[in-house]
Amino acid sequence: MMRLPKMDYAAPPTLSEVCVLMSEQQEKAELLAGGTDLLPACKLRNKQPTLLVSLGKIPSLKDIRFDESEGLRIGAMTSLNALRYDPLAIAHYPALIEAAAAVGTTQLQHMGTLGGNICLDTRCTYYNQSESWRQTRAVCLKMGGEVCHVVPKGNKCYAVFSGDMAPVLLALDARLKLASSAGERSLRLSEFYSGDGRKPLLIRPGEILEAVIVPPPAGKESSAYLKYRVRGAIDFPLAGVAVRLAATADGLCRDCSVAITAVSSAPVQVPEAADLLKGKSVTAELINKAAQETSRAAHPVANAFGATPSYRRKMIGILTRRTLTSLAQNLGMAVR
Amino acid sequence: MNSESYAYIGRKQPQIDGLAKATGEAKFTTDLVLPRMLIGKLLGSPYPHARVRNVDASRALALKGVKAVVTGKDVPGKKYGVFVSRMDETGLTVKARFVGDPVAAVAAVDEETAMEALGLISVDYEILPAVFDPEEAMKEGAPVIHDEYERNIVADTHYDFGDVEAGFRECDHIREDNFFSQTVSHATLEPRGVLADCDVAGKLTLWTSTQAPFQVRRDIIRALDIPASKLRVIKAHVGGGFGGKADTYPMQVAATLLAMKTGRPLKIIATREEEINVRRRAPMSIFTKTGVKKDGAIMAQYLKILADSGAYSSTSILMMYNSGLTCMIPYRIPNFKYDGYQIYTNKMVTGAMRGHGANQPRFAVESQLDMIAEDIGMDPADLRLRNASQKGDTTVSGLHFVSCELSRSIEESTRNVGWKEKRRQKGTNRGIGIACGGFVCGARISGHTASGTNIHVHEDGGVTVITGSADIGQGSNSVMAQFVAEELGIPLSDISVIAADTETTPIDNGTFSSRVTFYGGNATLLAAREVKQMMAGIAATLLKSNAEDIVFRDKLVFVRDDPSRSIPFGKLAKATEGMGHGRLIIGQGQWAPTNTQFPDKKTKWGNVSGSYSFATQIAEVEVDTETGQVKVISITIGDDCGQVINPLSVQGQADGSVAMGIGHALLEQLLFGSNGQLMNPSLLDFKIPTAMECPPTTLLEVGTPDPIGPYGAKEIGEGLLITTVPAICNAIYNAVGVRITELPITPEKILKALDEKKRREKP
Structure with a gap:
């Protein structure tokens, strides 16, 4: 079994006490919520706080x-x-x-x-590894070093x-x-x-x-999320698409919002895709265009197991189309 | 099936240790604690190929709580390994041959201190050029990984039976294809572990997670140069082996060494990362050439296989032998030639894994048979029926089948799934595929292969079964108990099993080669019958009858024609012990098949197994042609494992092998970095299937009792798995018309193949 490093633990009963503790401790402390991301990171020595401050007592x-x-x-x-x-x-x-x-x-x-x-902390095939595993290579940007093993000539961390x-x-x-x-x-x-x-x-x-x-839903609207992963459980997304779609009384797109995950260092909104639909009758052709735009906004690199960057990008497009199509159908918008 | 007359055989029985495991009471190695116990950790090399010039442990030893550090230089004895001709391991090495190869080990008062100490050990390495690809490693001038092996060839096995060239000349159709089977992990639930104890007299005891305690003893006494009588190896409860725990691993050597040095008990438990980095299935490149007549009759077959051994030999020569041997089992092939090579590389070690060398060529051959069937316009099930091995056959390589229901398994499984109708369905992206295979019930290819069991009957009628057979979670303890229960007419709850302890149980090779029920079961039967004969004699006296007429059933011993003349089994036990001058009720059984031969040294001709299992597997899949994802809808198996002993265990083997097969076919792949380091040593990143990926499995029992197996039983643990992968490959082809020849079949490979198909089909 991997062992946690020795750490102190505090579980203040009020938020203000947590705030005080965190401002005193600064980088030496980590906030503990469910621990499903933080504790493995501590075991792998990705993070080495001296104090865990639990939010569980509030x-x-x-x-x-x-x-x-x-x-x-x-x-x-x-x-x-x-x-x-x-x-x-x-x-x-x-x-x-x-x-x-x-x-x-x-x-x-x-x-x-x-x-x-x-x-959630960002992830990388070279980062989420044990300390001894990482020792066979130069320290990477994410661990505070100066190299990236995924994009060797890059000076940016792509986790x-x-x-x-x-x-x-x-x-x-x-x-x-x-x-x-x-x-x-x-x-x-x-x-x-x-x-x-x-x-x-x-x-x-x-x-x-x-x-x-x-914010409260306004009128006729719905939302959906689709995730691509290797297995039906356990895995992090290799591509994920969320869409909110709102309809006018006569079945046009009143509002739309598209956001993607797992294809760059942050989840991002794709207004270029959403704007294509706003005020329009939602056709299959328009959905395809929006899917292409969304796919274009994805910039994955080879830092996750289970699929290549080009495949993940392609999946962003497919998931966008599927999400938009099913939402439009659910809202009674004609998809031709 | 004549199981109606049996009380226990063929009936569903929960595992005798099921309750202990479900409640957490069963003690696995990690649960064992001794007073004054230390914790050990191994230091692995960060380089794929490097000579250890010097180890400076002074800083580690200065750390409070650190009790000892040992290195490769402290291993005093000879090299060890599975086969005498290929012994190449030392446990702790002075020359690292892969990233993670253990070069030192530390003993400390707790795990935290041990881990800290590892960071304080300075190793001075001379870095050597490394080679990772078997083809590169075979070239002249490639870095030499073991001095004794030129061009890094650790095993080369060749068969040439019949006249292959003449056979191909007679064919109407010949195909040549290349396949690649990737490397995967055993992914046992329980990571490896060992607890070593050294008493004041210098006697060593090891409790360890192993499939073969006698093999561990043999290797460790060699490595550490100690007499066999000074080392006792006890198998703890084991959470799965799948072949990965069949050989001795470095932590067992290191723990023994550290216990000797410190005089204190010492435990080492692998982390998941360390666990995955010990053994894996060999990746193989497979060239297959098969020729048939117009009617589908196979006339000749040639296979050439290149396998990656990784840094050490492990089971190399057996694996390469199996890859050829198992091609001879399911079909009649009058002319067969095979060249198998296994090559050392600077990566983690490949070794035995469920199916052991059979899986990779089975995937190739069964895929190619479907391609041939399409070429000649034949139904792939019919092609297999046309060539299926039959009872009484002797293959050109000398294998002899005393029982074989392969044809029946093809017929019943195809009937069960509605094969003909489903093959015809078009435009649904659903497809169905078939594959057949067979396996040995223990391959007799090394010196000692017998199994043994002793049985003691206690004065209250309770029974202790003492067997060398190692239960690693597959349930052999329960199977042995079932045999005894049937013979002596007593419930399983009255039977305890002591197993796999080098000091107290009979010697046994271990759990591999699907030999345990076949060998251990027969030994147990002989022991039970010896006890029964003794007790029947006494019963005959007491009941005024003849020993032949005495029946043991439902805890009673009675006269066959007059059940009212009876005595409870417990009373009979007491009477047997007490009558006359008294006696011990002990039975002994040892067994190995007598219808086997060693394969001929030169030609490899010979019947290596007492009997053989046969299986047909049919997979139904659905392919998403947009994403390339494959969903396995169902798996149907027609299995000839002879007489089923415990339907629950057999279903467990089926469910488990389907999961493992889906992983091998679609999901799993160990990946290596440019430095030969394993990239995905975790169960998050190495993608074994979850319950979400596993479909319902239908297991059809099509076997008849085998004349040699105990109560007619044959193996089921490995023969099933080898057909899952090609059945899925063939189903995918049937679904969407693309043939993937390199595993795993990822969605990306399907999309690429679909694109190519579309381009080809454009006018």
Whole structure:
């Protein structure tokens, strides 16, 4: 068995105490939510915190509530399993359910949290390896070194963001609520990711993700998430597409949002694809064009097991077409 | 099937250790703890090929809690290995031959300290040029991995039976094709482990996760130059082996050495990364040439196989022998030629794995047979029926089949799935494919191959079965108990089994080559019958009857024609012990088949197995032509494993081999970096199938009792797996018309082949 390094552990009962602790400890501490991403990283010595600060003792972080004006507010510590079976989420945001159900396995969904999945560290075939394994090569950018083993001449870290929840929340235009000792701030999820594989989150030192707020659905709309992975369970996505589609009364596309995951260092929205559909009658041809645009926005590199970059890119296109087609059909929009 | 008359044979029986395993009570090596126990860790080489100039362990030894460090220089004895002619391992090496090859080991008070100590050991390496590709490694001037082996050829095996050239001249149709079978991992649930203890008198005891404790003893006494009587090896509960735990591995040598040096018990448990990096299935490039007459009769076949051995030999010569041998089992092939080569490379070691050398050529040949069937306009099931081996056949290579129901297995499995109708369905992207195979029930290719069992009956009628056969999760303890239960008419709950302990049980080669039920079962039967004969004599006296007329059933011993004259089994046991001057109720059985021969040294002619299993497998798949993904819808198996002993175990073998076959066909591949390092040593990145990938399996029992197997049983553990992969390949071709000849069949390969097909078909 891989062993965890020796670490101290704290589980403060209030968010403000967590904030204080995190601002004191800075980089020496890591926030522990479900631990399904952090603890393996500690075992592999990708991360070597001296203190783990658990969020598990703060019940309010597990709240889910729906409000007609604000929408759905989901506490960051809500387990993916709780979200998956939450009647409010099921009623309004089918894509959230599909994405939560597609994460890892049932066991991981019970342990893993929404906040943890949003804050998932980026991954790479040369990074997610044991310390002794990594010692056969020069230290890579993601581990603080100066080389990339995937793109040898690159000076950028290409580690891939592989969360399933983020693309859905991007498509739903979710906002995050962040807490720190300096106070609260709120930002759009699209402003949360840096695109830098080394440090993928634009979170400030000492800041804690408290809740996710998903705007209320307006009128006739629906959402969907499709994920490509090698196996029907366990695997991270090699490509993932989330779409929100809204219809006018006469069956035209009122609004659309497309976001993709697992094909670059951040989940990204693809407005070029969504804009093609807005205000239009959704035809098969238009869907194909949108799928092509989405595929063009994907920039995977060879840093994940199970598929080549070109295949992953191709899958982005296919999943986009499938997602749009089924949503349009569900909303009674004519697809010809 | 005449199992109606049996009380236990052919009836579903839960494993006798099932409850202990389900509740967590069963002790695997990792669960074992001794007072003052130390923890050991191995230090692997970061280079694929490097000589160890010096190891400086002073900093590690200075760390509090570190008790000893040993290196390759501390291994005093001779090289060991599976075959006397290919002994090339030392456990800890002075010349690393792959990334991870253990060069040192540390003993410390706990795992954290041991891990920290590893980082404090400085090894001075002289880096040597490395070679990773078997074809490159065979070239003149390639780096030499073991000095004794020119051009790195560790095994080359050649058959030439009949007259292949003449055979091909008689053919109406000949095909030549190339195939490649990738390298995959055993992925056993339980990682390797060992606990070593050295007492004050210098006697060593090893508890370890192994398929072959006697092999481990043989190797370790060689490596460490100690007398056999000073080392006891006990198999703990084992969580799967699949061939990977059939040979001795470095941690067993290191743990023994460290226990000797420290005088304290010491345990080493592999991490998953270390576990995957020990053994794997050999990748093989396979050239296949097969010729047939117009009616489908195979006239001649030639195979040339190049296999990667990795850094050490392991089972190389047996594997290459098997690759040729097993081609002779399912079909009548009057002329057969085979050239097999296995080549050392600077990568982790390949060795035995379920099917052992048979899987790769079976995939090639069964794929090619479907191609031939299409070429000559014949149904692939009919082609197989036309050539199927029959009971009584002796192959050109000397294999003799005392039982064989292959034709029946083809007929019943095709009937069960509705073969003809499903083959005709068009435009659905669904397809169905067939493959056949067969396997040995223990190949007799080394000196000692007998198995033995002793049986003790206690005074209350309880029975202890002491057998050399190693239960590694396949359930041999339960099978042995079932044989005894049937013979003595007592329930399984009255039987305990002690197995696979070099000090207390009879010697046994180990669990591999699908030999355990066949060999160990027959030995157990002989022992049970000896006990039964003794007790029947006493019963005859007590019941005033003849020993031949005494029946053992339902815990009673009675006269056949007058069951009212009876005595409970427990009372009889007490009476047997006490009558006259008293006696011990002990039975002994040892068994090896007598209808086998060693393969001839030069020609390899000879009947190596007492009997052979046969199987047909039919896969139904659906292909997504847009993504290239394959879904296996169902697997149907017609299996001739002779008399089924326990339907639950047999279904377990079927389900397990289908999962493993799907992995080999579609998902799994060990990948190596440019430095020869294993890239995906985890169960996240090495993609074994999950329950989501495994379809329902229908197992049709088509066998008849074998005249040699115990109660007519033959093997099922390996012969099933070898047909899953080609059945899936053939089903994919039937579904979407593309033939993938390089495993695994990834979605990308399907898409590429579909594109090429589209281009070809454009006018």
